[in-house]
Amino acid sequence: MAYWLLKTEPDAFSLADLKAAPNGTTVWDGVRNYQARNFIRDGMKVGDKVFIYHSSCKVPAIVGVAEIVNGPYADPSQFDASGDYYDPKATAEAPRWFSVDVQYRETFNKPVTLQAIKADPAIEELALKKSGRLSVMPVTEQEWQYLCGIASK
DNA sequence: GCCAACGTTGGC
DNA sequence: GCCAACGTTGGC
Numbered sequence: 001m002a003y004w005l006l007k008t009e010p011d012a013f014s015l016a017d018l019k020a021a022p023n024g025t026t027v028w029d030g031v032r033n034y035q036a037r038n039f040i041r042d043g044m045k046v047g048d049k050v051f052i053y054h055s056s057c058k059v060p061a062i063v064g065v066a067e068i069v070n071g072p073y074a075d076p077s078q079f080d081a082s083g084d085y086y087d088p089k090a091t092a093e094a095p096r097w098f099s100v101d102v103q104y105r106e107t108f109n110k111p112v113t114l115q116a117i118k119a120d121p122a123i124e125e126l127a128l129k130k131s132g133r134l135s136v137m138p139v140t141e142q143e144w145q146y147l148c149g150i151a152s153k
Numbered sequence: 154g155c156c157a158a159c160g161t162t163g164g165c
Numbered sequence: 166g167c168c169a170a171c172g173t174t175g176g177c
Contacts, residue, residue, distance in 0.1 A: 007162095007163090009163090055162085055163060056162080056163055056164080057163095060163080060164070114164080132162080132163065132164075133161080133162050133163070
């Protein structure tokens with residue numbers, strides 16, 4: 001099993017929205033960055049755990065946990081000509097973008113804020129700290145355990 | 154295949 | 166809303 005971090009803008013789709021969704025499950029679509037795409041397509045497996053991170057908001061933070069319950073599979077939004085994520089170069093035979101289904105697991109009582117992550121010398125290697133713009137990134141088991149520990153304090 | 158221009162992300 | 170960082174595009 002692997003660990004990941006997924007960013008979302010809570011104004012558009014929050015962890016609370018995921019919790020309230022049917023079965024607490026949603027398709028994680030609209031990722032349009034190749035590095036992020038490669039993590040989804042080549043790395044993600046059913047059963048992997050993911051941190052949900054709220055970005056572009058008052059207090060950017062890791063706010064809880066979800067789990068991958070389906071996929072990866074071709075992101076359906078790339079074929080929707082009327083949608084914002086349409087990609088005219090993508091075909092069913094050669095899809096360009098990929099999705100997984102994620103299911104709600106947990107909301108942290110104490111979210112791990114970006115401020116705390118940046119200030120913590122023990123979290124030197126977390127990708128969130130280094131490459132701020134990536135929307136899908138791997139998390140090591142050590143980082144996962146450490147961050148869960150902070151969130152439960 | 155280089156690189157300048159451009160667009161997007163996301164913290165502040 | 167500003168702007169730095171950085172990914173993508175397209176001319177050459």
